[in-house]
Amino acid sequence: MIAVWCPDWPVTAARLEAGLPAETPIAVVTANHVAACSHAARTAGVRRGLRRREAQSRCPELAVLARNESGEARMFEPVVAALEAIAPGVEITRPGLAAIGARGPTRYFGGETGVLHALSRAVAGLAALAGADLLIGVADGAFAAEQAARRGLIVDADRSPAFLAELPIETLDPSGESPLIDLLRRLGVRTLGAFAALPPRDVLARFGPAGAWAHRQAGGRDDRPVSARRPPVEFAVTLDLEPAVDRVDTVAFSARGVAEQFVLDLAAHGLACTCLELQAASENGEETVRRWRHTGVLSTVDVLDRVRWQLEGWLCGSGRPTGGVARLRLVPIETVPTGAHQRALWGGSGAEDDRAHRALARVQTLLGHGSVLMPVLDGGRDPRQRTSLVPWGDEPVPIRSPEQPWPGQLPAPAPSVLLDPPRPAQVLDDAGRAVVVTERGSVPHPPARFALGDERPVAVSSWAGPWPVDERWWHADSARHVVRCQLVDVRGRAYLVTCTLPEGRWLVEAIYD
């Protein structure tokens, strides 16, 4: 993208309006605090955020002008028009900063140099901007292009992340009011490169969507093309004014309702607008179309500000329409998801996990603490021991280490359904007697019929075993001496059965369902 930046634009606009010479120290104030100051004032010690009195005491010859945002927008209009002559689709971030996509004009003018020459010629010819500075920067993303313009640099393709990496973290929000920047600084993250090097998942989990967006900007990955995917037209809202209105504040007042509807419609679909196209038509059919990009997401107030700025430039500029404004249309050009299915955009799963945790906690309150369980892979020789359940929310720590080799455990595949407690079984031989396991662990009469509980025994089609397990024989309470068998009945169902020794009681431990 090619960005055009006018340094201290509020000052320049106010100075041009007041008709002061370029070298006068000037401060633009809002609410009795300095909002912007000229270079001459800055060298005299005036800073942003100073009280008016203090600024005047530091620089006695300071010209103090009130801030006039609509004036800024109006004065910037010729620059936008000059940019528009080079390439359509100018995106205005705010008065004083605009950008155009580099690809189209580069092809048309045969290289970036050609575009820059054409751009300089177009801007230099603007009579209205006598004495104003104007810097041009080229880089990959919108954020990188802005930073390049602030330094008057041309960043080669694919070099944007490297260019951004060197910049201090405060670049993300120069006003210094962002809690994110403050926090990052205290965490020891001092450059954009250091921030960009953090894993995106963790950034999303810790700082939320706003942090994740800042993270993308810091990494130079906000490379949305100028004409990105258009959201469907049904999100566009239209305001018809009857009769036509020729005052900016009246239009802005009437537009409040549609601006709110515009933001809420998108929000209801989990979207937020980052770039907006404002179309206005006069009663005689003249039109103005501008694109406004916002570094964050556009709120209702932001939308109304842009309506005001654009109409100010149009109704009071040179290309003034012959009639009042009859129609206003807001079209979202780019949107980012804010709610559902955000995972796909940011690559993390924080929101999804949060929702699941909340739902499970809700079920837990409905049905009781022990009703929602989480399975944990545990250590042990028995399939039953190898699965333990902990209530949802408790630390899922295995009782025994599942990583140990556990000699004597059954090889995969594991039975899918465990019976806890094990259910008694009938394992019968040919003659209908319970199968006996000898002390040496052999089966003189192999199993021929099998039943779970009191069901009618069915024939056994195949079986394997017996495999003796003699665990913890040194400890009277936890000692366990059994033989295991696997049985498949004629219906194709497979069971894991054990016979306790020396009692000879058959139990079904698990089902291979």
Next chain:
Amino acid sequence: MLDVAIRRPDGSTAVDLGRRGAPPLPVAPALAPILPDGLRRGATISVSGSVSLLLALLGTASADGAWCALVGFPRISAEAAREYGIELSRLALVHAPGTGWTTAVGALLDAVDVVAARPPHGRDALPAGDVRRLAARARSRDAVLVPYLRSSTSADSWPGADIRLTARDGHWSGIGDGTGRLRARRVDVRAEGRGQAARPRSASLWLPAAGGGVDVVAVVAVVHAIQVVGAAPAAPVVELAG
């Protein structure tokens, strides 16, 4: 349907959220022949005949980041779940007897991607209204509801399921008459349904496969008949099927 995508400057798609309905959840490659579209969000897919089939159905989606819940099941083996690829930290087992069943499944459908539930039967059987409401909830929340049915008979069914998966004719291999051990089971899985799934599909699967998991049964040419003509050393006529 909402259509949102973010593209790179070169025109390729960086993020395509496609429809609001989000992309379907993936299934194991072995299940692809019977579920070519994966687990479509909002669908109701009933499973009967095998718990292993249910676990195999959830496995790939869970490994891919989806949350799963099993409602009203007896104890499921964590080991078996892991063999099918289920991520245990994203699996919840809910014990919900009686009337709590519908409430629990409804609440879970709000936020969990796949909810597998064994409906109560007998006296506590679900009224038809609840069945419809749960299916509608799954649809509106982009979740997948997987009712697990004990058998595929009409007495135990889930009316209105989009796809019905049935496992039958299990045949274990690796085990003999007092020898070997259970290694793998060959199962015929059949998918029927309505809409796109109206044409029944079936596949022969190893479920579980040797070493756990699910795998397709490699198609082996069955030699129908070998006919040796005369005494001449002619090549045998081999007819292949399958």
